[in-house]
Amino acid sequence: MLRYIVKRIVQMIPILFMISIISFIIIQLPPGSYLNTLIAQMRATGDEVDMEMIEALRIRYSLDKPMHIQYFNWMKGIITRGDFGFSFEWNRPVSHLIWERLGLSVAVSVSAMLFSWIIAFPIAIYSAVRKHTLGDYFFTFVGFLGLSTPNFMLALILMFISSKYFGFTVGGLFSPEYMMAPWSWARFVDMLTHIWIPMIVVGTAGTAGLIRVLRNNLLDELGKPYVVAARSKGISTVRLVFKYPVRLALIPFISTVGWQLPNMVSGEAVTATVLSLPTAGPLMLAALRSQDMYLAGSFLLLLALLTMIGTLISDLLLVLVDPRIRYE
Amino acid sequence: MNPKNILEVRDLVVKFKLSEGIVHAVNGVSYDVPEGKSIGIVGESGCGKTVSSYALNRLLPPYATLSGQILFRQQDGNIIDIAKLKPEGREIRAIRGRDIAMIFQEPMTSLSPVHTICNQISEALILFQGMTKKQARNRTIELLKLVGIPQAERRVDEYPFQFSGGMRQRAMIAMALARNPRVLIADEPTTALDVTLQAQVLSLIQDLQNRFNLSMILITHALGVVAHMVETVNIMYLGRIVETGPTMEIFEEPLHPYTQGLLQSIPKLTGRLGERVSSIPGSVPSAYDIPKGCPFEARCKHRMEICREEMPKPVTVGSEHTVYCHLYTGREAARDAANA
Ligand SMILES: Nc1ncnc2c1ncn2[C@@H]1O[C@H](COP(=O)(O)OP(=O)(O)OP(=O)(O)O)[C@@H](O)[C@H]1O
Numbered sequence A: 001m002l003r004y005i006v007k008r009i010v011q012m013i014p015i016l017f018m019i020s021i022i023s024f025i026i027i028q029l030p031p032g033s034y035l036n037t038l039i040a041q042m043r044a045t046g047d048e049v050d051m052e053m054i055e056a057l058r059i060r061y062s063l064d065k066p067m068h069i070q071y072f073n074w075m076k077g078i079i080t081r082g083d084f085g086f087s088f089e090w091n092r093p094v095s096h097l098i099w100e101r102l103g104l105s106v107a108v109s110v111s112a113m114l115f116s117w118i119i120a121f122p123i124a125i126y127s128a129v130r131k132h133t134l135g136d137y138f139f140t141f142v143g144f145l146g147l148s149t150p151n152f153m154l155a156l157i158l159m160f161i162s163s164k165y166f167g168f169t170v171g172g173l174f175s176p177e178y179m180m181a182p183w184s185w186a187r188f189v190d191m192l193t194h195i196w197i198p199m200i201v202v203g204t205a206g207t208a209g210l211i212r213v214l215r216n217n218l219l220d221e222l223g224k225p226y227v228v229a230a231r232s233k234g235i236s237t238v239r240l241v242f243k244y245p246v247r248l249a250l251i252p253f254i255s256t257v258g259w260q261l262p263n264m265v266s267g268e269a270v271t272a273t274v275l276s277l278p279t280a281g282p283l284m285l286a287a288l289r290s291q292d293m294y295l296a297g298s299f300l301l302l303l304a305l306l307t308m309i310g311t312l313i314s315d316l317l318l319v320l321v322d323p324r325i326r327y328e
Numbered sequence B: 001m002n003p004k005n006i007l008e009v010r011d012l013v014v015k016f017k018l019s020e021g022i023v024h025a026v027n028g029v030s031y032d033v034p035e036g037k038s039i040g041i042v043g044e045s046g047c048g049k050t051v052s053s054y055a056l057n058r059l060l061p062p063y064a065t066l067s068g069q070i071l072f073r074q075q076d077g078n079i080i081d082i083a084k085l086k087p088e089g090r091e092i093r094a095i096r097g098r099d100i101a102m103i104f105q106e107p108m109t110s111l112s113p114v115h116t117i118c119n120q121i122s123e124a125l126i127l128f129q130g131m132t133k134k135q136a137r138n139r140t141i142e143l144l145k146l147v148g149i150p151q152a153e154r155r156v157d158e159y160p161f162q163f164s165g166g167m168r169q170r171a172m173i174a175m176a177l178a179r180n181p182r183v184l185i186a187d188e189p190t191t192a193l194d195v196t197l198q199a200q201v202l203s204l205i206q207d208l209q210n211r212f213n214l215s216m217i218l219i220t221h222a223l224g225v226v227a228h229m230v231e232t233v234n235i236m237y238l239g240r241i242v243e244t245g246p247t248m249e250i251f252e253e254p255l256h257p258y259t260q261g262l263l264q265s266i267p268k269l270t271g272r273l274g275e276r277v278s279s280i281p282g283s284v285p286s287a288y289d290i291p292k293g294c295p296f297e298a299r300c301k302h303r304m305e306i307c308r309e310e311m312p313k314p315v316t317v318g319s320e321h322t323v324y325c326h327l328y329t330g331r332e333a334a335r336d337a338a339n340a
């Protein structure tokens, strides 16, 4: 098992390198660079465009060097110093900007994922075991309702409800007094009181789909001969369903968990914008738009890393659940 | 209930309500299982053998409807009608866990692929015999040895996919035996196995039946297979029993045209090479709409006017040999006619 994990991690390294090259190239693809954005901004605000200053910036950020040198320097910084480069737009090192936001994104995504599981699991199991009953139809209906409600709409509704009836400050992940504060227990608790709205909003989007997939997997399993054979041993229905079919129905589902994680991180961009969450999505979007290349590149790189970690986690879970893979 | 019997099935009817219509899988089956004896149920594929045996343990899906009586004599002498029990209630589960065990038709798919053999066999031991995990494991190893699995101590922790087909069926047999059942239902225990294994598994079953004095229902589509293993044979066709009697009598003097056809289709070792095995022409009609007269009418070469109209009544010939066929309503005379 340990060998397998180490092997998988070693395999990740060359892939990460390839991804870093590709993302670097993609970021450079649009003509111009951040300096063009800067010039446009200065013009728009009516400032004098100081070409000398622009030139100085170009040299300072090595934008005058060929692309492969820029890439090489960036990589060197990451590997030797954990330095992800400099954000032109924010005028701060990328690493100062990115970690907290990514962390909050992961927090929102993971809690949304757990939320959708906690909702979806019992419903899916109920619907499958009590197929074609009133309860099953009811949940199917509610599920489709959830599936067809756009995220931002739900976000707006929840914001409306919570500010109108509960008087909460809505939007963001922190109350104003904690917004800029360093991490502390109080700040963490404050986050918990805010995180539930994005958790529900991001979570419900996937829940309906999850219920359908799980219910169908489970129905497939429930009809199989090993279930009848297990029933014939005299075990109670609840015990039986959880021990046998649920476990097998999880297998196809676990393999999707891996790419769900980064999907959620990038997918919450719209919700995050509506709810003004200080997460990675909006920042990444802005960075891509203004060609803030090191910031955007670092995001892409870390998302790729997240994807790989997610896949690794789901593969490890699969090995735990399905012995057939273990012995291959 | 006859004191000799452990199980009496009376007028068992099973229907499946599907959106395409009603499947009449079992249409009034009655038979007895004497305590400590074995009986056979024989018929072509689709005639309702599996469905009627699932009914004995109430293993049918929720959309199946069941009627008739399944009288079972419990250990303490009480008689219980299994057909009246709550589908997944405690009583039927206790019967499954302690009294009536089943060996399934498909050993390849009847074991959970993600649990070890030990886990699956010891489950019933822990649940119904109050064993600890360790005791159950030891007992499981014993059982695996009993059914002839080599290196049982090691293989007990393996998964079904590491077992060959024959070994899986042996494991299934061990799983059934683990419950110390009084009735064993073996549903075509060898159809999924190749010929050399078939004989081994059958003799294992027979051996165990003798050793533990089990009452057994052996289900098969090949009459030849059960000949030496059971004392009574029930011939089933389209959800009905068409002939029943002591095995020897059925073999020597089959009365029902369907039974005669089945017997002729057994390949004989004494037959000349290349001799064509005769099989019954036509195929089993659909179970969606069953004929109101004799179920075999469409394929029978002796059919008469009345056969289409009227369900034949049972005719008992000898003490225990009964046939459902209009040919015999006039008894002896007609019987000679059929044999002519
Ligand atoms: N779960 C089910 N739902 C609907 N119809 C079913 C179901 N199970 C069995 N049937 C139908 O009931 C009839 C009897 O089936 P059964 O499985 O008892 O046959 P069998 O005699 O065991 O055949 P085989 O030798 O192939 O195992 C068939 O027509 C079959 O299609």
Ligand code: SF4
Residues within 6 Å of the ligand: B256, B257, B258, B294, B295, B296, B297, B298, B300, B301, B302, B303, B304, B307, B312, B324, B325, B326, B327
């Ligand atoms: S009742 Fe008629 S159709 Fe049926 S088996 Fe006898 S002779 Fe044939």
Ligand SMILES: [Mg+2]
Residues within 6 Å of the ligand: B049, B050, B051, B105, B187, B188
């Ligand atoms: Mg069958």
